[in-house]
Structure formats: structure tokens, C-alpha cells
Amino acid sequence: MSGLDIPATIDASAVTDWSDDVDVVVIGFGIGGGCAAVSAAACGARVLVLERAAVAGGTTALAGGHFYLGGGTAVQQATGHPDSAEEMYSYLVAMSREPEHDKIRAYCEGSVEHFDWLEDLGVHFERSYYPDKAVIQPGTEGLMYTGNEKVWPYSDLAVAAPRGHKVPVPGDTQGAALVIELLLKRAAELGVGVRYETGATHLILDDGAVAGVTWKHFGDTGAVRARAVVIAAGGFVMNSDMVAAYTPKLAEKPFVLGSTYDDGLGIRLGMSAGGATKHMDQAFITAPVYPPSVLLTGIIVNKLGQRFVAEDSYHSRTSGFVMDQPDSAAFLIVDEAHLQRPNFPLIKFIDGWETLQEMESALGIPAGNLVDTLNRYNENAAKGQDPDFHKQPEFLAPQDKGPWAAFDLSLGKALYSGFTVGGLATDVDGRVLREDGHAIAGLYAAGACASTLAQDGKGYSSGTQLGAGSFFGRRAGAHAARAVASAKTV
Structure with a gap:
């Protein structure tokens, strides 16, 4: 059968x-x-x-126990993160392939009531906020950003607010x-x-x-x-x-x-x-490149040496764009000053190289492409700008302190x-x-x-x-x- x-x-x-x-x-x-x-x-x-x-x-x-809720929940209010059903609606519509407006509207307008219902059930979300870029907060903090609210272009389409409400169980599973x-x-x-x-x-x-x-x-x-x-x-x-x-x-x-x-x-x-x-x-489908968030200061390129996504995107958004690249292949490139190994590596560390030209050759990237891409990125990052993908300033930093390291984000290589x-x-x-x-x-x-x-x-x-x-x-x-x-x- x-x-x-x-x-x-x-x-x-x-x-x-x-x-x-x-x-x-x-x-x-x-x-x-x-x-x-x-x-x-x-x-x-x-x-x-x-x-x-x-x-x-x-x-x-x-x-892990995240509930995506907003519109002014008690946790949002207690932690100083104003939100409204209208801004939440604008964000979810912008993020949807084919937005079903009646469902999104109902969800956003009913979100605070649904939060209250969950608490009446016995889920008491902690009135605390986790500020770092993470897949899930390691402790019991009740609120964090769990999407692309602060990522361009969505940051221009709706006022950003954290909406990931976590059940108060430590760790990242079984909450x-x-x-x-x-x-x-x-x-x-x-x-x-x-x-x-x-x-x-x-x-x-x-x-x-x-x-x-x-x-x-x-x-x-x-x-x-x-x-x-x-x-x-x-x-x-x-x-x-x-x-x-x-x-x-x-x-x-x-x-x-x-x-x-x-x-x-x-x-x-x-x-x-x-x-x-x-x-x-x-x-x-996802293989998060963070934490540590310092890795997001690097660039993610395809096998042609081209950037294709804002590196500070939510991890499954980045991974979704990796799937669209030739052979679903991509690399994260960082310099020595910004290199940290993930505690739980889901992306594969490949190696380090003294020159970008050596890296291009080893990764099979056409000669000169990675050099051009990184030079452009570094020049703009030094000015606090990213005209190509509008990465948030906190994740902008020139990658000009060699040697350089590469992680493999390719499907079949990273742990998706x-x-x-x-x-x-x-x-x-x-x-x-x-x-x-x-x-x-x-x-x-x-x-x-x-x-x-x-x-x-x-x-x-x-x-x-x-x-x-x-x-x-x-x-x-x-x-x-x-x-x-x-x-x-x-």
C-alpha cells in the first residue's frame, strides 16, 4: 500500500x-x-x-514551547514592548505567500484573549524578556524575537515587536x-x-x-x-x-x-x-547559523560567491533561500576577528585560509567573485550601511582581518x-x-x-x-x- x-x-x-x-x-x-x-x-x-x-x-x-502571540499581551506590556493587533496583522500579511486575511485578522485580534486563555489553562508565561539573537532562549524568559520583525523589508512594513512567548521550561525541547x-x-x-x-x-x-x-x-x-x-x-x-x-x-x-x-x-x-x-x-527546513550571533556579522554566499539573503534573518528564512541557490549550496564567511564556534554546530566548519583567493579556489567559487563580494560588503559595513540587503547595524562589521574561515550551509552538509x-x-x-x-x-x-x-x-x-x-x-x-x-x- x-x-x-x-x-x-x-x-x-x-x-x-x-x-x-x-x-x-x-x-x-x-x-x-x-x-x-x-x-x-x-x-x-x-x-x-x-x-x-x-x-x-x-x-x-x-x-520548545514558543507561542507566537501579540497585540499587547501581559508579557509584552510588562517588559515594555508595545504592540497592537494592527501591527501584528501587517507583519503576518507581509510574511505570507498567499495571505488569508480573515484568518490573520482573527488571529491577531484574538491574540490577547488567547494568551489569557492559555494562562487560565495553567500556562504562566514569565514576565521577562530575552534580548539576544537565539533560536530559543536558554532559560525561562517569557518573551523574545522569534521571526523577521526587525529584518528588512518587514521592519519597514510593520512596527517590530517581540512575539515569541515561551512556556517557562528551561532549554530548547519539550516546553x-x-x-x-x-x-x-x-x-x-x-x-x-x-x-x-x-x-x-x-x-x-x-x-x-x-x-x-x-x-x-x-x-x-x-x-x-x-x-x-x-x-x-x-x-x-x-x-x-x-x-x-x-x-x-x-x-x-x-x-x-x-x-x-x-x-x-x-x-x-x-x-x-x-x-x-x-x-x-x-x-x-533549517540549520541555524546562530548562536553565537557574532557569526551574523559575516556574509553568506552561494557557490558563485554572491550574497542572496540578509544574514540576520530568522534561521528558516535564511535556510529557505539556501534551498533556492544552485545545488542548494552556500557558505558563511567570517574573518578571524569575528570567528566563534557554535556550541551546538549545525553548520559544518570547513577550514581557514590566509587569502580570499585561496578560499575561492578551495570552495570552487569562480575566481574574483568572493573577493568582489566581500570588498563591497566591507566598504559599506565600514560606513554602517548595507544597501544590498539592509542588514541591521548591530550585525554589520567589516570582515577584513584575515585569515578567513568558512562554514558549509549546503544541503547534505549542514545538519538540516x-x-x-x-x-x-x-x-x-x-x-x-x-x-x-x-x-x-x-x-x-x-x-x-x-x-x-x-x-x-x-x-x-x-x-x-x-x-x-x-x-x-x-x-x-x-x-x-x-x-x-x-x-x-x-
Whole structure:
């Protein structure tokens, strides 16, 4: 069986025995599914969650714990970083390949309320700020810049503000696991049923509307009657067939960010009912060159010796542009005065050379190209300028103190990791849409199997997946519950 196969749907009339009868069934208990489940239950719906793994969490449990939130959250206010929904909206629109304005508007205008909801859940973000350029703050600081807000041209399009709110867990992994624990506690309080090691296998349809799902638990099978189904089963980074078909660059790097069950089944279940997909050819792929941030004073060039991105960009934006270069090859060049080795090197140190001409020859860069590029950069940097890519002044410094060192950012050489961002097309309330834009009755999607704010790596900000997954998961669960309640009164 191919990993591209679309599961068959089952007609409700063919089901003779229902194992359960609920209002809303949720497929998957990650951030999207967990928020959908508790929100539906809070609206009075009877909710059942089917989770293929033995525990809740999915890929969320592996995340560092950033939520991209803004508009004037309590942490932003406490740390002296004014923000507004309008400036946040302007930034996210500018960063999107194909901005879905209604989703971005809802997310920005609802961001402060969503922050408050997370804190009511039990996530108490520290009222502190981490000022350095990092992938994730090493401590428990509650706020940092996690995107391209200060990077040109976006710094000219919206007033910059830090929006990466971190769950107060030290380090760079598993911070979001705390949120899953809190969601499980809230789900139990609301009477949500959670069935582990139980995977959804097919959608059940009744005259085109979703009427439930079939499930498998080891050797046992059954069917759940449900008036709404929320698919929150993750992305497809673990499905080699889908990766090869949609995002082949992901097949060329050493490891991926995902759980065993990020196999695209949720997306394919949605497609089986007629759901359309968006941005399936896009992925978040990254090998951060920082920290230390001093390396960003250097230049990043392709195999032709040409700069192609502002070096102070958010790491997945830089990496996204590396993917676009000839042979997906690039090098970071720094002089002796600005050379520091990363503590956790994801980019490969190649060597050092006494002259730029020797470096050009060793790296296979056409003679004179790197010399010309670095001379131009140094001349402008000495004036505090970067007319080509407008790098922030704090990261501008002439690289004229030889010898010079090179790091390899090339795909297959640097330690790239990544995940998929494409998924089912949804509306602002999480309803799965057909190609013609009409919603499929009773079918919702949230989290990594739905296309919401994250559309590619170049426009990504850390916290987008957890932020959008939780926010639109809540909307999907609440809308599903209201739709079921409304149908019952008819």
C-alpha cells in the first residue's frame, strides 16, 4: 500500500453497529486536537478523542514551547514592548505567500484573549524578556524575537515587536509538553473521553456530510457515530512517499522534526471526503547559523560567491533561500576577528585560509567573485550601511582581518531538520473546504494537518505552529459544538 493512497469512505447506511455515539470526535491529541476537544466540551458537546499513540502529545510534545502571540499581551506590556493587533496583522500579511486575511485578522485580534486563555489553562508565561539573537532562549524568559520583525523589508512594513512567548521550561525541547499535560487535565475535568492506541481509519459519510469515523485498536475495530469530526493528526514528514511527492528537499536532510504518526493520514482522510489542500509543496527546513550571533556579522554566499539573503534573518528564512541557490549550496564567511564556534554546530566548519583567493579556489567559487563580494560588503559595513540587503547595524562589521574561515550551509552538509507545513484547506473556523471553497458538512481540521498561518519556511516565526494550532483548534472545537447544538434544535 502506497503512502499516497487515499482511504475509502464508508457510507453510514453500511454501518450496522456503532461502538460510540458522540457529538464531536477528535482525531489526535496534540495541541490542535487537545484545544479542539476542550473547547467543544466547554460548549456542552460530548467529545471523544482517538489517539493512535500510547500517550497524548504528538509532535507538540517535542516542541520548545514558543507561542507566537501579540497585540499587547501581559508579557509584552510588562517588559515594555508595545504592540497592537494592527501591527501584528501587517507583519503576518507581509510574511505570507498567499495571505488569508480573515484568518490573520482573527488571529491577531484574538491574540490577547488567547494568551489569557492559555494562562487560565495553567500556562504562566514569565514576565521577562530575552534580548539576544537565539533560536530559543536558554532559560525561562517569557518573551523574545522569534521571526523577521526587525529584518528588512518587514521592519519597514510593520512596527517590530517581540512575539515569541515561551512556556517557562528551561532549554530548547519539550516546553510544550507542559501544555499537553494541562490540556489533559482540563479534558478530564470536562468529561472528554480519550482512547489511546486507537487510530481512525476511515471517515463515515451520510449523503456527503461526515457522520463519524471507523477505528482500529490492535485487533479490534469499530465505528463512532459523530455529528462532527475534527482531524488533528499532524503533518506528513514521516511519510516517505508523500515527502518525495510534495517536498523532496526534506528527503535530502539528516533528520526530521515529527512524531511516528506524522504520516499524513489525517490529510488523506480529509481528502477522502473531498477536502482540498494548500501549500503541500512547502516545508520548514533549517540549520541555524546562530548562536553565537557574532557569526551574523559575516556574509553568506552561494557557490558563485554572491550574497542572496540578509544574514540576520530568522534561521528558516535564511535556510529557505539556501534551498533556492544552485545545488542548494552556500557558505558563511567570517574573518578571524569575528570567528566563534557554535556550541551546538549545525553548520559544518570547513577550514581557514590566509587569502580570499585561496578560499575561492578551495570552495570552487569562480575566481574574483568572493573577493568582489566581500570588498563591497566591507566598504559599506565600514560606513554602517548595507544597501544590498539592509542588514541591521548591530550585525554589520567589516570582515577584513584575515585569515578567513568558512562554514558549509549546503544541503547534505549542514545538519538540516524540518517538517511539513501544507495541509487541508480550512476556513477561519476550521471547517475543511472543497476545491470550490464550500465547507464539507461536519468536517474540521486543526494543527499541522490544516493550512492556517504557516505557509513556508521563509515566512515562518517560531511559535506559529503552537500558536495557530491552539488558536484555530479552539475555534474548530467551538464551532463544531455550536453546529451540533444548532442541528439538535432543528
